[in-house]
Amino acid sequence: MGKLVWRDAVIKVAGTDLSDHANDVTVEDTADETEFTGFGPSGYKEFGQGLKDATITATFYQDFAGSSVHQTLQGLYASGSTFEIAISPMSGSITATNPAAKMTARLYSYGFGGAVGDALTVQATFRNGGTGGVTWATAGTI
């Protein structure tokens, strides 16, 4: 698999497949830059990875049908409980060339809006809700 035009991502939120309602997804796994610079002749600063954080953001076309976007996201926000979010770049089997990003997440906000005449959308920010951050599966199912 080489470069790709992204159009076949799989997005599952708490086991509900919302892929065909999503038009934008970003997976961010970040670490603090922690400085370890000590005295020495090199003249360069030294940094290491500090504490990590993870955020997955997605934009969905809103849908009030049963078990669709609104009922899934609003319910998860209202309960405050953690859930699994999983993203794979392509449909099909999870492999080393089609890995799945998985995270125990929580929603800290829910809302929607848009201009008159536009397709109604929801922007969801899934924050790290566990201690594992983003893990990458290379086998199994999403």
Added chain:
Amino acid sequence: MADLSVIREALARNLAAIPGLAQSPYLLSSPTPPAAEIQPDEVIYDQAMRRGLDRWRLTVRVFVGFTSDIGAQKRLDRMLATTGVESIKAALESDPTLGGAVDDLRVTGCSGYRLFSRDGGQSVLGAEWQVEVLAAGT
């Protein structure tokens, strides 16, 4: 999955509610006014992942004839109106899911008066409405 022929035929069925207007889902080679025809314009594919959404744009073109100066314009004005039994916008949006075939549709605008040339040099009065349809790709 959205099928263009299904979309066109359903839009034409929505127009059937307008009294006295012949409607065709396809372009007419020799329309007899008052008549409406439907022309597909652009399609924007892949608006959502996994073929979840395509955006179809169509033109609904209506001809009202021009044998009577004022009568034809009054009829076209009733079609340009946003409400009423002859409103093109109201008729097209009366079933926004086209019987469940699409997610939603909206009449986004109208060209206003147009004069269409016909064989023999005679012109026909009419207008064009732009319709946007959101439909699943699979």
